[in-house]
Amino acid sequence: MREALRHSASALKAAEVPFALAGSYALWVFGGPEGSHDVDLVVPEASVEDAAEALAAAGFEIERPPEDWLFKAWRQGVLVDVLHRLLGAPVESACLDGAEEHDVLGIRIRVLEPTVVMITKLLSLSEQYCDFGALLPYARAVREQIDWQRVRAETADHPFAETFVHLLDSLDIIG
Structure with a gap:
Protein backbone atom coordinates (compact mmCIF):
# COMPACT_ATOMS: atom_id res chain seq x y z
CA MET A 1 0.00 0.00 0.00
CA ARG A 2 2.89 2.34 0.66
CA GLU A 3 4.06 1.94 -2.93
CA ALA A 4 0.55 2.65 -4.23
CA LEU A 5 0.47 5.78 -2.06
CA ARG A 6 3.88 6.90 -3.32
CA HIS A 7 3.06 6.25 -6.97
CA SER A 8 -0.37 7.86 -6.86
CA ALA A 9 0.92 10.94 -5.04
CA SER A 10 3.85 11.26 -7.46
CA ALA A 11 1.56 10.95 -10.48
CA LEU A 12 -0.88 13.59 -9.22
CA LYS A 13 1.93 15.95 -8.25
CA ALA A 14 3.60 15.56 -11.65
CA ALA A 15 0.29 16.31 -13.38
CA GLU A 16 -0.29 19.28 -11.05
CA VAL A 17 -3.63 17.87 -9.90
CA PRO A 18 -4.56 19.30 -6.48
CA PHE A 19 -5.09 16.55 -3.91
CA ALA A 20 -4.69 15.61 -0.26
CA LEU A 21 -4.18 12.38 1.60
CA ALA A 22 -7.28 11.40 3.58
CA GLY A 23 -8.64 8.45 5.56
CA SER A 24 -6.58 6.07 7.66
CA TYR A 25 -3.30 6.94 5.97
CA ALA A 26 -3.83 10.62 6.83
CA LEU A 27 -4.21 9.62 10.48
CA TRP A 28 -1.11 7.42 10.11
CA VAL A 29 0.90 10.51 9.17
CA PHE A 30 -0.13 12.02 12.52
CA GLY A 31 0.79 8.91 14.52
CA GLY A 32 -2.16 6.56 14.03
CA PRO A 33 -1.94 2.92 12.98
CA GLU A 34 -1.06 2.25 9.38
CA GLY A 35 -4.04 1.67 7.10
CA SER A 36 -4.62 -1.89 5.95
CA HIS A 37 -7.49 -1.66 3.48
CA ASP A 38 -6.77 1.08 0.94
CA VAL A 39 -5.33 4.52 0.35
CA ASP A 40 -7.74 7.47 0.27
CA LEU A 41 -7.02 10.66 -1.65
CA VAL A 42 -9.32 13.63 -2.14
CA VAL A 43 -9.37 15.82 -5.23
CA PRO A 44 -11.59 18.77 -6.11
CA GLU A 45 -14.62 17.67 -8.06
CA ALA A 46 -13.46 19.82 -10.97
CA SER A 47 -10.20 17.82 -11.16
CA VAL A 48 -11.63 14.29 -11.30
CA GLU A 49 -10.87 13.65 -14.98
CA ASP A 50 -7.38 15.12 -14.70
CA ALA A 51 -6.72 12.86 -11.71
CA ALA A 52 -8.01 9.77 -13.50
CA GLU A 53 -5.89 10.54 -16.57
CA ALA A 54 -2.76 11.14 -14.49
CA LEU A 55 -3.20 7.88 -12.57
CA ALA A 56 -3.97 5.89 -15.72
CA ALA A 57 -0.85 7.29 -17.36
CA ALA A 58 1.13 6.15 -14.30
CA GLY A 59 -0.05 2.57 -14.73
CA PHE A 60 -3.11 2.50 -12.50
CA GLU A 61 -6.22 0.67 -13.69
CA ILE A 62 -9.16 3.06 -13.31
CA GLU A 63 -12.55 1.74 -12.18
CA ARG A 64 -15.72 3.83 -12.18
CA PRO A 65 -18.06 2.27 -9.58
CA PRO A 66 -21.77 3.11 -9.38
CA GLU A 67 -21.13 5.47 -6.45
CA ASP A 68 -20.91 9.00 -7.80
CA TRP A 69 -18.52 10.34 -5.19
CA LEU A 70 -15.29 8.53 -6.07
CA PHE A 71 -13.35 6.51 -8.58
CA LYS A 72 -10.99 3.65 -7.84
CA ALA A 73 -7.42 3.31 -9.04
CA TRP A 74 -5.76 -0.09 -8.80
CA ARG A 75 -2.05 -0.85 -8.97
CA GLN A 76 -0.61 -4.33 -8.35
CA GLY A 77 -3.76 -5.36 -6.49
CA VAL A 78 -3.77 -2.32 -4.18
CA LEU A 79 -6.70 0.08 -4.14
CA VAL A 80 -6.48 3.87 -4.11
CA ASP A 81 -9.88 5.49 -3.61
CA VAL A 82 -9.99 8.95 -5.14
CA LEU A 83 -12.86 10.84 -3.55
CA HIS A 84 -14.31 14.01 -5.01
CA ARG A 85 -17.25 14.22 -2.61
CA LEU A 86 -17.10 13.97 1.17
CA LEU A 87 -20.37 13.16 2.91
CA GLY A 88 -22.33 14.27 -0.13
CA ALA A 89 -20.62 17.64 -0.53
CA PRO A 90 -18.27 18.28 -3.45
CA VAL A 91 -14.61 18.58 -2.54
CA GLU A 92 -13.48 22.05 -3.45
CA SER A 93 -10.08 23.66 -3.44
CA ALA A 94 -10.91 25.32 -0.11
CA CYS A 95 -11.07 21.87 1.50
CA LEU A 96 -7.51 21.23 0.41
CA ASP A 97 -6.35 24.66 1.59
CA GLY A 98 -6.79 23.51 5.20
CA ALA A 99 -4.59 20.47 4.60
CA GLU A 100 -1.03 20.67 5.87
CA GLU A 101 2.02 19.68 3.85
CA HIS A 102 3.98 16.73 5.23
CA ASP A 103 6.75 14.46 4.05
CA VAL A 104 5.02 11.15 3.41
CA LEU A 105 7.27 8.31 2.32
CA GLY A 106 9.73 10.80 0.87
CA ILE A 107 7.15 12.89 -1.00
CA ARG A 108 5.91 16.28 0.17
CA ILE A 109 2.09 16.20 -0.02
CA ARG A 110 -0.93 17.77 1.61
CA VAL A 111 -2.64 15.73 4.33
CA LEU A 112 -6.12 16.44 5.68
CA GLU A 113 -5.98 17.44 9.32
Missing part, protein backbone atom coordinates in the same frame (compact mmCIF):
# COMPACT_ATOMS: atom_id res chain seq x y z
CA PRO A 114 -6.92 14.76 11.88
CA THR A 115 -10.05 16.60 13.00
CA VAL A 116 -11.48 16.64 9.48
CA VAL A 117 -10.61 12.98 8.92
CA MET A 118 -12.21 11.94 12.21
CA ILE A 119 -15.38 13.91 11.42
CA THR A 120 -15.71 12.27 8.01
CA LYS A 121 -15.08 8.83 9.49
CA LEU A 122 -17.67 9.36 12.23
CA LEU A 123 -20.30 10.79 9.89
CA SER A 124 -19.90 7.79 7.59
CA LEU A 125 -21.00 5.40 10.36
CA SER A 126 -24.40 3.87 9.75
CA GLU A 127 -26.50 0.82 10.47
CA GLN A 128 -24.71 -0.91 7.59
CA TYR A 129 -21.24 0.05 8.85
CA CYS A 130 -20.64 0.81 12.49
CA ASP A 131 -17.25 -0.59 13.47
CA PHE A 132 -16.18 1.28 16.58
CA GLY A 133 -13.37 -1.23 17.07
CA ALA A 134 -11.70 -0.10 13.86
CA LEU A 135 -11.93 3.58 14.84
CA LEU A 136 -10.80 3.24 18.44
CA PRO A 137 -7.06 2.77 17.76
CA TYR A 138 -7.03 5.87 15.53
CA ALA A 139 -8.90 8.02 18.04
CA ARG A 140 -6.62 6.86 20.84
CA ALA A 141 -3.41 7.44 18.84
CA VAL A 142 -4.17 10.95 17.57
CA ARG A 143 -6.50 12.18 20.33
CA GLU A 144 -4.30 15.16 21.30
CA GLN A 145 -4.28 16.40 17.71
CA ILE A 146 -8.05 16.42 17.28
CA ASP A 147 -10.33 19.33 18.14
CA TRP A 148 -12.95 17.26 19.99
CA GLN A 149 -15.22 20.28 20.53
CA ARG A 150 -15.39 20.70 16.76
CA VAL A 151 -16.00 16.97 16.33
CA ARG A 152 -18.86 17.13 18.83
CA ALA A 153 -20.36 20.20 17.16
CA GLU A 154 -20.17 18.81 13.62
CA THR A 155 -21.47 15.36 14.55
CA ALA A 156 -24.12 16.44 17.09
CA ASP A 157 -27.10 15.15 15.11
CA HIS A 158 -25.55 11.83 14.12
CA PRO A 159 -26.36 9.13 16.71
CA PHE A 160 -23.55 6.76 15.69
CA ALA A 161 -20.94 9.51 15.92
CA GLU A 162 -22.36 10.80 19.20
CA THR A 163 -22.23 7.30 20.64
CA PHE A 164 -18.61 6.84 19.62
CA VAL A 165 -17.59 10.18 21.15
CA HIS A 166 -19.50 9.23 24.33
CA LEU A 167 -17.58 5.93 24.38
CA LEU A 168 -14.29 7.86 24.13
CA ASP A 169 -15.42 10.07 27.02
CA SER A 170 -16.45 7.07 29.11
CA LEU A 171 -13.09 5.37 28.50
CA ASP A 172 -11.35 8.61 29.49
CA ILE A 173 -9.60 8.74 26.11
CA ILE A 174 -10.69 12.33 25.48
CA GLY A 175 -11.55 15.08 27.90
Whole structure:
Protein backbone atom coordinates (compact mmCIF):
# COMPACT_ATOMS: atom_id res chain seq x y z
CA MET A 1 0.00 0.00 0.00
CA ARG A 2 2.89 2.34 0.66
CA GLU A 3 4.06 1.94 -2.93
CA ALA A 4 0.55 2.65 -4.23
CA LEU A 5 0.47 5.78 -2.06
CA ARG A 6 3.88 6.90 -3.32
CA HIS A 7 3.06 6.25 -6.97
CA SER A 8 -0.37 7.86 -6.86
CA ALA A 9 0.92 10.94 -5.04
CA SER A 10 3.85 11.26 -7.46
CA ALA A 11 1.56 10.95 -10.48
CA LEU A 12 -0.88 13.59 -9.22
CA LYS A 13 1.93 15.95 -8.25
CA ALA A 14 3.60 15.56 -11.65
CA ALA A 15 0.29 16.31 -13.38
CA GLU A 16 -0.29 19.28 -11.05
CA VAL A 17 -3.63 17.87 -9.90
CA PRO A 18 -4.56 19.30 -6.48
CA PHE A 19 -5.09 16.55 -3.91
CA ALA A 20 -4.69 15.61 -0.26
CA LEU A 21 -4.18 12.38 1.60
CA ALA A 22 -7.28 11.40 3.58
CA GLY A 23 -8.64 8.45 5.56
CA SER A 24 -6.58 6.07 7.66
CA TYR A 25 -3.30 6.94 5.97
CA ALA A 26 -3.83 10.62 6.83
CA LEU A 27 -4.21 9.62 10.48
CA TRP A 28 -1.11 7.42 10.11
CA VAL A 29 0.90 10.51 9.17
CA PHE A 30 -0.13 12.02 12.52
CA GLY A 31 0.79 8.91 14.52
CA GLY A 32 -2.16 6.56 14.03
CA PRO A 33 -1.94 2.92 12.98
CA GLU A 34 -1.06 2.25 9.38
CA GLY A 35 -4.04 1.67 7.10
CA SER A 36 -4.62 -1.89 5.95
CA HIS A 37 -7.49 -1.66 3.48
CA ASP A 38 -6.77 1.08 0.94
CA VAL A 39 -5.33 4.52 0.35
CA ASP A 40 -7.74 7.47 0.27
CA LEU A 41 -7.02 10.66 -1.65
CA VAL A 42 -9.32 13.63 -2.14
CA VAL A 43 -9.37 15.82 -5.23
CA PRO A 44 -11.59 18.77 -6.11
CA GLU A 45 -14.62 17.67 -8.06
CA ALA A 46 -13.46 19.82 -10.97
CA SER A 47 -10.20 17.82 -11.16
CA VAL A 48 -11.63 14.29 -11.30
CA GLU A 49 -10.87 13.65 -14.98
CA ASP A 50 -7.38 15.12 -14.70
CA ALA A 51 -6.72 12.86 -11.71
CA ALA A 52 -8.01 9.77 -13.50
CA GLU A 53 -5.89 10.54 -16.57
CA ALA A 54 -2.76 11.14 -14.49
CA LEU A 55 -3.20 7.88 -12.57
CA ALA A 56 -3.97 5.89 -15.72
CA ALA A 57 -0.85 7.29 -17.36
CA ALA A 58 1.13 6.15 -14.30
CA GLY A 59 -0.05 2.57 -14.73
CA PHE A 60 -3.11 2.50 -12.50
CA GLU A 61 -6.22 0.67 -13.69
CA ILE A 62 -9.16 3.06 -13.31
CA GLU A 63 -12.55 1.74 -12.18
CA ARG A 64 -15.72 3.83 -12.18
CA PRO A 65 -18.06 2.27 -9.58
CA PRO A 66 -21.77 3.11 -9.38
CA GLU A 67 -21.13 5.47 -6.45
CA ASP A 68 -20.91 9.00 -7.80
CA TRP A 69 -18.52 10.34 -5.19
CA LEU A 70 -15.29 8.53 -6.07
CA PHE A 71 -13.35 6.51 -8.58
CA LYS A 72 -10.99 3.65 -7.84
CA ALA A 73 -7.42 3.31 -9.04
CA TRP A 74 -5.76 -0.09 -8.80
CA ARG A 75 -2.05 -0.85 -8.97
CA GLN A 76 -0.61 -4.33 -8.35
CA GLY A 77 -3.76 -5.36 -6.49
CA VAL A 78 -3.77 -2.32 -4.18
CA LEU A 79 -6.70 0.08 -4.14
CA VAL A 80 -6.48 3.87 -4.11
CA ASP A 81 -9.88 5.49 -3.61
CA VAL A 82 -9.99 8.95 -5.14
CA LEU A 83 -12.86 10.84 -3.55
CA HIS A 84 -14.31 14.01 -5.01
CA ARG A 85 -17.25 14.22 -2.61
CA LEU A 86 -17.10 13.97 1.17
CA LEU A 87 -20.37 13.16 2.91
CA GLY A 88 -22.33 14.27 -0.13
CA ALA A 89 -20.62 17.64 -0.53
CA PRO A 90 -18.27 18.28 -3.45
CA VAL A 91 -14.61 18.58 -2.54
CA GLU A 92 -13.48 22.05 -3.45
CA SER A 93 -10.08 23.66 -3.44
CA ALA A 94 -10.91 25.32 -0.11
CA CYS A 95 -11.07 21.87 1.50
CA LEU A 96 -7.51 21.23 0.41
CA ASP A 97 -6.35 24.66 1.59
CA GLY A 98 -6.79 23.51 5.20
CA ALA A 99 -4.59 20.47 4.60
CA GLU A 100 -1.03 20.67 5.87
CA GLU A 101 2.02 19.68 3.85
CA HIS A 102 3.98 16.73 5.23
CA ASP A 103 6.75 14.46 4.05
CA VAL A 104 5.02 11.15 3.41
CA LEU A 105 7.27 8.31 2.32
CA GLY A 106 9.73 10.80 0.87
CA ILE A 107 7.15 12.89 -1.00
CA ARG A 108 5.91 16.28 0.17
CA ILE A 109 2.09 16.20 -0.02
CA ARG A 110 -0.93 17.77 1.61
CA VAL A 111 -2.64 15.73 4.33
CA LEU A 112 -6.12 16.44 5.68
CA GLU A 113 -5.98 17.44 9.32
CA PRO A 114 -6.92 14.76 11.88
CA THR A 115 -10.05 16.60 13.00
CA VAL A 116 -11.48 16.64 9.48
CA VAL A 117 -10.61 12.98 8.92
CA MET A 118 -12.21 11.94 12.21
CA ILE A 119 -15.38 13.91 11.42
CA THR A 120 -15.71 12.27 8.01
CA LYS A 121 -15.08 8.83 9.49
CA LEU A 122 -17.67 9.36 12.23
CA LEU A 123 -20.30 10.79 9.89
CA SER A 124 -19.90 7.79 7.59
CA LEU A 125 -21.00 5.40 10.36
CA SER A 126 -24.40 3.87 9.75
CA GLU A 127 -26.50 0.82 10.47
CA GLN A 128 -24.71 -0.91 7.59
CA TYR A 129 -21.24 0.05 8.85
CA CYS A 130 -20.64 0.81 12.49
CA ASP A 131 -17.25 -0.59 13.47
CA PHE A 132 -16.18 1.28 16.58
CA GLY A 133 -13.37 -1.23 17.07
CA ALA A 134 -11.70 -0.10 13.86
CA LEU A 135 -11.93 3.58 14.84
CA LEU A 136 -10.80 3.24 18.44
CA PRO A 137 -7.06 2.77 17.76
CA TYR A 138 -7.03 5.87 15.53
CA ALA A 139 -8.90 8.02 18.04
CA ARG A 140 -6.62 6.86 20.84
CA ALA A 141 -3.41 7.44 18.84
CA VAL A 142 -4.17 10.95 17.57
CA ARG A 143 -6.50 12.18 20.33
CA GLU A 144 -4.30 15.16 21.30
CA GLN A 145 -4.28 16.40 17.71
CA ILE A 146 -8.05 16.42 17.28
CA ASP A 147 -10.33 19.33 18.14
CA TRP A 148 -12.95 17.26 19.99
CA GLN A 149 -15.22 20.28 20.53
CA ARG A 150 -15.39 20.70 16.76
CA VAL A 151 -16.00 16.97 16.33
CA ARG A 152 -18.86 17.13 18.83
CA ALA A 153 -20.36 20.20 17.16
CA GLU A 154 -20.17 18.81 13.62
CA THR A 155 -21.47 15.36 14.55
CA ALA A 156 -24.12 16.44 17.09
CA ASP A 157 -27.10 15.15 15.11
CA HIS A 158 -25.55 11.83 14.12
CA PRO A 159 -26.36 9.13 16.71
CA PHE A 160 -23.55 6.76 15.69
CA ALA A 161 -20.94 9.51 15.92
CA GLU A 162 -22.36 10.80 19.20
CA THR A 163 -22.23 7.30 20.64
CA PHE A 164 -18.61 6.84 19.62
CA VAL A 165 -17.59 10.18 21.15
CA HIS A 166 -19.50 9.23 24.33
CA LEU A 167 -17.58 5.93 24.38
CA LEU A 168 -14.29 7.86 24.13
CA ASP A 169 -15.42 10.07 27.02
CA SER A 170 -16.45 7.07 29.11
CA LEU A 171 -13.09 5.37 28.50
CA ASP A 172 -11.35 8.61 29.49
CA ILE A 173 -9.60 8.74 26.11
CA ILE A 174 -10.69 12.33 25.48
CA GLY A 175 -11.55 15.08 27.90
